[in-house]
Amino acid sequence: MSTKTGFRIQFDYQFFFGHLNEKYQSEVAITAYPLSSSANVSTSFYFPENDSKLNNIGIINNCLSDTWYYLCTELSSSYRDKKVIGYECGLYKTLSNNGDLSTSTIKNVELVNVGMDYITFNISTDINFPIEYNFFLVNNNSTNNLLTTTENFFNFKKSTFAVSFSKLQPRSNYGELCVLEKPLISGITIQGRSINSGSVFIKSCYFESYPNSKQIMLETKNEPKKLIYSAKEVPKWNISILLGFQQMMVGITGLLVMPYLVSSLICAGSETTTVRVKLMSCTLITAGVATIIQTTFGLRLAVYQGTAFTFLPPLLAFAQLPDFKCNASENDIVSQNEYYNKLQMMSGSLMAASTVMVICGITGIIGKISRYIGPVTIAPLLILLCLSAAPVGLEKAELHYMSIVQFCTLAIIIFFINEINVPIPYLKNKKITWTKYRLFGNFPYLVAIIICWGICIILTVTNLEKEGGDVRVDKNETIYNIENSPWIHFSYPGEFGPPKFHIGLFAGLLTSCLICMIESVGSYKIVATISEESPPTSRIINRAIIMEGLGCFIAGGMGVGVGVTTYSENVAVLSATKIVSRITVQIAGIILVILGFFTKFAAIISSIPEPLIGGLFLMSFSMVCGVAFANLKDVCLKNSRNVTIIGVAVILGTIIPQYFEKHNISTGNHQMDNLLMSILKIKMFIGGAIAFFLDNIAPGATILERGINIYEEGQSNTEYESDGYWFPLIICKFILKNNYLTKLSFLPSKKMLEHIVRKKSIQI
Numbered sequence: 001m002s003t004k005t006g007f008r009i010q011f012d013y014q015f016f017f018g019h020l021n022e023k024y025q026s027e028v029a030i031t032a033y034p035l036s037s038s039a040n041v042s043t044s045f046y047f048p049e050n051d052s053k054l055n056n057i058g059i060i061n062n063c064l065s066d067t068w069y070y071l072c073t074e075l076s077s078s079y080r081d082k083k084v085i086g087y088e089c090g091l092y093k094t095l096s097n098n099g100d101l102s103t104s105t106i107k108n109v110e111l112v113n114v115g116m117d118y119i120t121f122n123i124s125t126d127i128n129f130p131i132e133y134n135f136f137l138v139n140n141n142s143t144n145n146l147l148t149t150t151e152n153f154f155n156f157k158k159s160t161f162a163v164s165f166s167k168l169q170p171r172s173n174y175g176e177l178c179v180l181e182k183p184l185i186s187g188i189t190i191q192g193r194s195i196n197s198g199s200v201f202i203k204s205c206y207f208e209s210y211p212n213s214k215q216i217m218l219e220t221k222n223e224p225k226k227l228i229y230s231a232k233e234v235p236k237w238n239i240s241i242l243l244g245f246q247q248m249m250v251g252i253t254g255l256l257v258m259p260y261l262v263s264s265l266i267c268a269g270s271e272t273t274t275v276r277v278k279l280m281s282c283t284l285i286t287a288g289v290a291t292i293i294q295t296t297f298g299l300r301l302a303v304y305q306g307t308a309f310t311f312l313p314p315l316l317a318f319a320q321l322p323d324f325k326c327n328a329s330e331n332d333i334v335s336q337n338e339y340y341n342k343l344q345m346m347s348g349s350l351m352a353a354s355t356v357m358v359i360c361g362i363t364g365i366i367g368k369i370s371r372y373i374g375p376v377t378i379a380p381l382l383i384l385l386c387l388s389a390a391p392v393g394l395e396k397a398e399l400h401y402m403s404i405v406q407f408c409t410l411a412i413i414i415f416f417i418n419e420i421n422v423p424i425p426y427l428k429n430k431k432i433t434w435t436k437y438r439l440f441g442n443f444p445y446l447v448a449i450i451i452c453w454g455i456c457i458i459l460t461v462t463n464l465e466k467e468g469g470d471v472r473v474d475k476n477e478t479i480y481n482i483e484n485s486p487w488i489h490f491s492y493p494g495e496f497g498p499p500k501f502h503i504g505l506f507a508g509l510l511t512s513c514l515i516c517m518i519e520s521v522g523s524y525k526i527v528a529t530i531s532e533e534s535p536p537t538s539r540i541i542n543r544a545i546i547m548e549g550l551g552c553f554i555a556g557g558m559g560v561g562v563g564v565t566t567y568s569e570n571v572a573v574l575s576a577t578k579i580v581s582r583i584t585v586q587i588a589g590i591i592l593v594i595l596g597f598f599t600k601f602a603a604i605i606s607s608i609p610e611p612l613i614g615g616l617f618l619m620s621f622s623m624v625c626g627v628a629f630a631n632l633k634d635v636c637l638k639n640s641r642n643v644t645i646i647g648v649a650v651i652l653g654t655i656i657p658q659y660f661e662k663h664n665i666s667t668g669n670h671q672m673d674n675l676l677m678s679i680l681k682i683k684m685f686i687g688g689a690i691a692f693f694l695d696n697i698a699p700g701a702t703i704l705e706r707g708i709n710i711y712e713e714g715q716s717n718t719e720y721e722s723d724g725y726w727f728p729l730i731i732c733k734f735i736l737k738n739n740y741l742t743k744l745s746f747l748p749s750k751k752m753l754e755h756i757v758r759k760k761s762i763q764i
Helices: 013-019 237-265 272-297 309-319 336-363 365-370 375-397 402-415 444-461 476-484 503-530 538-558 568-577 582-597 599-605 610-634 640-662 670-680 683-697 729-737 739-743 750-760
Strands: 007-010 026-034 042-046 057-060 068-077 083-093 106-114 119-125 131-138 149-155 159-165 176-183 186-188 194-196 202-206 305-307 422-428 431-437 564-566
Touching (some): 026 057, 042 057, 237 272, 237 305, 237 309, 237 336, 237 568, 237 582, 272 476, 272 599, 305 538, 309 336, 309 503, 309 670, 336 365, 336 503, 336 538, 365 503, 365 538, 375 402, 375 503, 375 568, 375 610, 375 683, 402 444, 402 610, 444 568, 476 599, 503 538, 503 670, 564 568, 568 610, 582 599, 640 670, 640 683, 729 739, 729 750, 739 750
Antiparallel strands (some): 007 057, 026 042, 026 068, 068 083, 106 119, 119 159, 131 149, 176 202, 186 194, 305 564
């Protein structure tokens, strides 16, 4: 510890009592060698057996204030002819007269200019001794040693000079600016050891928040905060509930589509509505539980888990098989055993397929594959996802002009009035007090839904909308669903009977699981980018896929019929609101579970007119498509190879499924025909597979030009995982104490856990 006139050195407890004692006849010599010629050398001897009253503190005085010293502590023993048997040296500065402490000879670092292939900084110093500065840019997350660039400067006095790095790879992440400060000195310590230039130095790094960004521009310390709430931050409880409700409202529309589709596919006849209500309850509970376990134990970012449309093609193919084809209308009476048998086959086949997802996560297979899934693969996949979903949004939007009103309302909120602070009254000390709140920016979807839903109610009450119109809130079907939904329904695994297995359905659902894994890896990386967290490592991805597989397994056990995945429309909410707190999505999951038990409320929420859903869908997938293009910012688009792969993937991913929608496959095996047709009609799978294949085998681009950062734990610093992913410290302590757990491919490594503990100054 520095003082105004010297230094106080605290020895390690074990060192003090284990080595500095009469048995070894120890002696400690402390040398404070000044770096400037205006000060004298200060020395101090310390004999523990005679100075035990000082405990484990060594003191050296007679130093000048606000002066840099080469401080060296040397241990010698009479058993070794008083030879130095250990030493510790470093560069330290005494306190100024005002008590200020300096840890670096550099006073200020300013980012001056950033170009496509160069970065320039201004460096300010205030010293009175010769020194060499060794500047370099380093990205701890990269295994490419070419990212490190070095510049040397010599300085002797107070000055400001520029440091430039040129001929850099365009649009790459070059990490932090670091500098080694090496005083140019020569001398000897009190024990006769040489003091040479470069033997001791200070390492300082600047722009520490930059590694979380993937842009070449470094983030200055005074830059305004981009996020309203980060992943680990917790808003006030009332705000958190509203934000969670908004996430739930955006995702629930997609959730409630699946019970309608599945209940129609199983051909329940006159019991279709009854089964639909039960499936609705199961779906909400499953989505809520899957969201909670994913945000708590899996990715630990704000990802909303919901039923995936990717699982629908195998179910459609299954429903068209001769043995299971539906020939009854909703007015016919169908045996319960008949449609329950179909649900049981869906459940058992989905549980078996989701087990493969869990195995891929536990063994680390998906984590290894994810290292080679870069932006050139993810962007076409997301673009094709949006192109596949656009017709669904159009189908609902074309029903009524209110879809345009919904779309425009949401667009106005997001683009023009999101930063307006709205005066909101609240009660304080029995008096009405007003406060301003960023209402539109934090709740764009919720506000837009309330406004347009309110307009629909007005159109219904005033009869401006015709009887049976698409935006009336009193349609017969809507009222029937609300009236016939029980207030409370406790769904449970196996409610529809024990699971059964169907090999053809299993093969189709397994394909859907593989597609979901690839899609989810892309979604995880996009959520990480929006959340301003470092890209998820293979361990994090393994863990997230395990939780997603468990969510699919739960969906199978509950009889939902389809698995779960990350909802892209909720990713769009994160991008629009700049609120990525995981607690908000966890609250959304809790609300879903509650609604699953109180199905009357779920039925009311599901009564949102379909044209409004169409408007929301179009805006949400527009934003997802924009995120897909933004994901290409790390890709060198000047390289024709990258541009061609993206174009080929999008075009072939569009036309190949269109071709097989018009032409059937005939292999001679009907089940194989259905399986192949269900796979070849999925645009995301075709385009994503083509992009992945070409991006990993086609030459002509470096890893950096492809926009990929490959994380090797043995070669990267533990800081490559930002704190948004970290488990609570109590869990980290438990895993560290049981060291064998760190060998698992889905838990944090030992280095990572030690880094977390060190960061929080916790002793294990």
